[in-house]
Amino acid sequence: MPVYRSALLRFADDGRALYDEDGLLAVGPDAQGRQRVRAAGAWQALSPQFAGDPVVHLPGRILAPGFVDMHIHFPQTDVIGSPADGLLPWLENYTFPHESRFVDPAYGAHVAGFFVDELLRNGVTTALTFATSHPASVDALFSEAQRRHMRLITGKVLQDRHSPDGVRDNTEQSLIDTEALIQRWHGVDRLGYAITPRFAPTSTHGQLRGAGELAARYPDVWIQSHVAENLDEIRWARELFPASRSYLGVYDDFGLMRERAVYAHCIHFDDDDRALMRDTGAVAAVSPTSNLFLGSGFFDYAGADRVGFGYGLASDVGGGTSFSPFKTMMAAYYVGREGQTKPGLSLSPQQLWWQHTAGAARALGLAGVVGNLQPGCEADFVVLNPEATPLLARKTRQARNLDELLFALIVLGDDRVVEETVISQAKYGPSA
Numbered sequence: 001m002p003v004y005r006s007a008l009l010r011f012a013d014d015g016r017a018l019y020d021e022d023g024l025l026a027v028g029p030d031a032q033g034r035q036r037v038r039a040a041g042a043w044q045a046l047s048p049q050f051a052g053d054p055v056v057h058l059p060g061r062i063l064a065p066g067f068v069d070m071h072i073h074f075p076q077t078d079v080i081g082s083p084a085d086g087l088l089p090w091l092e093n094y095t096f097p098h099e100s101r102f103v104d105p106a107y108g109a110h111v112a113g114f115f116v117d118e119l120l121r122n123g124v125t126t127a128l129t130f131a132t133s134h135p136a137s138v139d140a141l142f143s144e145a146q147r148r149h150m151r152l153i154t155g156k157v158l159q160d161r162h163s164p165d166g167v168r169d170n171t172e173q174s175l176i177d178t179e180a181l182i183q184r185w186h187g188v189d190r191l192g193y194a195i196t197p198r199f200a201p202t203s204t205h206g207q208l209r210g211a212g213e214l215a216a217r218y219p220d221v222w223i224q225s226h227v228a229e230n231l232d233e234i235r236w237a238r239e240l241f242p243a244s245r246s247y248l249g250v251y252d253d254f255g256l257m258r259e260r261a262v263y264a265h266c267i268h269f270d271d272d273d274r275a276l277m278r279d280t281g282a283v284a285a286v287s288p289t290s291n292l293f294l295g296s297g298f299f300d301y302a303g304a305d306r307v308g309f310g311y312g313l314a315s316d317v318g319g320g321t322s323f324s325p326f327k328t329m330m331a332a333y334y335v336g337r338e339g340q341t342k343p344g345l346s347l348s349p350q351q352l353w354w355q356h357t358a359g360a361a362r363a364l365g366l367a368g369v370v371g372n373l374q375p376g377c378e379a380d381f382v383v384l385n386p387e388a389t390p391l392l393a394r395k396t397r398q399a400r401n402l403d404e405l406l407f408a409l410i411v412l413g414d415d416r417v418v419e420e421t422v423i424s425q426a427k428y429g430p431s432a
Contacts, residue, residue, distance in 0.1 A: 001028040002425065003050045005043055006058035006383070010065065010373040011358040017350040019402045025063050026050055027379035027425070034190075035379040035424045058383060066125025066380035066421065067325040068360035068371045069315050071224070071264040071285035073130040074115045074141050074154070075099045075108075076318030087230040087294050090319065092164075099157075100166030102132040108140035116144045120428040122323045123418040125380035126151045126361070126370045128224060128262060128285070128314075130196060133157045133169045135177045142185045149189070149424040151370055151378065153222050155196035156181055160207045163198075175210040182214070186221055190378075194222035194262075199229075200250045201236050212255025222260045222364070224285075225251065228273070229265035230296050248273045257282045260365050264316060265290075266304075267297040277309035283363040284309065286355070287316035288331035294319055298335045302343040312360030313352075325356045326413035333410070349406035383420040383429075384409070392417070 008023025024046045026039040039046050073079075079098050084090030102108045119127055131137040131154050138156050145152035156178055160171045169177075178195060186193035195211050195218075197203045203211070215223055227248050228234060237247040244250040248269070251257050259281035266277070266284035277284065286299045304311055314320070315328050322328065329352040336347040347355075361371030370378050386405065387393035392412040399405035409417060420429040 001026055001038060001050070001053050002056060003053045004056045004058060004063055005047075007062040008040060008373065009062055009353075010040055011354055015351065015354045015359060017353065017402060017406070023063065024050070025373060025381070026053070037373055037375050037377045037379050039375060040373050060385070060387065061419065062384040062386060063373065064382050064384055065357040065372050065377075066370065066382055066423070067123050067356050068312065068364065068366075069119070069124045069127040069129075069325070069356075070262060070312045070360050070363065071129075071287055071314035072127055072317050072320070074112060075102055075130070075132045075137060077111055077115050077118070079318035080321065082318070084294065086232070087296060087319070088232055090294060095318070096164050096167050099132045100164070102134045102137040103166070105136040105140060108132075108134070108137045109144070112140040112144040115141070116148060116150065117428075118323050120148070120150075120421045120423070121418065122415050123325060123382040123384075123421050124323065125382075125421060125423055126364075126366070128153045128194060128222065128364060130154065130198075130224070131156055133159055133167050133174070135181060138181050138185070142188075142191050146189050146191060149426065151190040151366075151380070153192040153194050153364075155194035155222075155224065157196050157198050158207050158211060159198040159202040161204050162202050171204060171207045171210070174207060175214065178211075178214060182218055182221055186218070192222060193218075194224045195256075196223075197225045197256070199226040199233070200247065201233065201240055205254075208250070208254040208256070215255055215258065219258075220260070222262060223256050223258070224262045224264070225256070226265055227251065227263045228268040229291070230294070231268065234268055246270070246273055248276060252276060252280070262364065264314065265296065265299070266311070267291065267299055269300070269303065271303070271307055274303060274307035274309055278307055282309070284311040285314040285316075286311050286332060286335075287314045287320055288335040289321045289328055290316035290319035291335065292331055293321050298338045298341055300342040301336050301347065302345055310363045311355070312363040313356040324414050326410055326417065329353065329356055329410045349403045349410060352410060353406055379425075380423050382418055383422070384417050385419045386417070388413070388416040388419075
């Protein structure tokens with residue numbers, strides 16, 4: 001049983017960070033052979049239990065839970081950093097043309113390999129991700145994640161209208177393909193399926209109805225889509241679905257609001273929308289770098305907390321501008337602080353980190369499974385170097401408490417901080 005000695009970060013159920021400057025993390029296989037945390041806490045208290053076990057000593061490093069990304073587009077790996085006038089032109093000029101290339105299974109497999117490499121290089125060990133409308137893109141990403149023993153959720157995009165040739169699918173066939181993919185992949189190893197309408201305007205009533213029927217037939221799969229990201233998009237959705245109370249209400253009308261339903265953005269909400277999220281158990285994937293890049297708006301943290309619905313952080317690559325959780329947490333701080341269009345607040349460093357680890361896992365229905373280093377959790381973790389750059393080293397050496405340490409990492413950190421990413425004892429990263 002490997003025993004690690006290092007500084008150790010994990011989380012209590014209420015979101016408080018627990019930190020041991022001299023910590024112990026013991027991992028070992030369960031009855032199914034899956035690596036899990038066996039013990040975590042202070043070295044002095046726990047080390048006598050493991051006197052005969054080999055110790056991996058990592059002085060000056062921090063062991064932390066692998067990050068959880070609640071919304072990312074694997075086919076947009078090469079779209080990141082593309083200039084655009086806004087969401088809809090960005091989709092038309094960059095996203096849809098690029099996604100059409102995934103009709104080629106070999107191309108999809110090539111991008112999937114790079115995409116998973118990039119996630120792991122940045123310390124992301126669990127992701128909920130969009131594929132494209134091509135079933136082969138789903139097979140490619142699941143195959144790559146399975147090869148790495150990674151926990152990953154994805155699904156074939158449903159978009160049978162208002163989409164160009166090459167990405168537009170056929171209503172009936174899209175639903176047949178979705179069910180076949182659920183049966184092929186959902187629950188295999190650490191993989192999960194997500195029913196994935198791109199967003200309401202690119203699906204007909206028939207496709208959304210069929211997606212809702214599949215969601216009812218397979219209650220343990222996930223649902224993912226976008227909602228209330230952009231004002232032009234909202235106007236369009238209202239024109240196409242005039243009978244629905246709101247853009248979010250469209251998904252409810254078709255049976256797509258429930259636990260394990262994850263909606264990216266959720267910016268332009270009223271309290272009825274927030275209550276619908278809360279009452280159905282649906283959650284928001286907050287995507288701050290994407291929202292800032294596309295000028296979409298600012299997620300209202302105070303409104304979400306006041307009404308009480310769940311959320312977690314997401315990179316939203318390629319509208320998002322970085323795979324790095326540190327960049328996402330920093331952007332979330334900016335978004336929280338903005339106080340001209342909504343109430344502004346300062347998210348604490350512990351709260352930001354929680355949103356990208358244990359809090360995101362809870363929002364996905366995976367609390368106690370990933371995103372934490374408490375006993376029983378799957379043993380996905382990162383080895384962080386708080387002195388990875390000269391400026392970061394200078395700042396972290398001056399940290400007087402945990403908040404100052406975590407905030408320095410958020411503000412000044414990037415992929416260089418992630419020295420190793422460990423999944424099922426396989427190590428990825430510069431020092432692996």
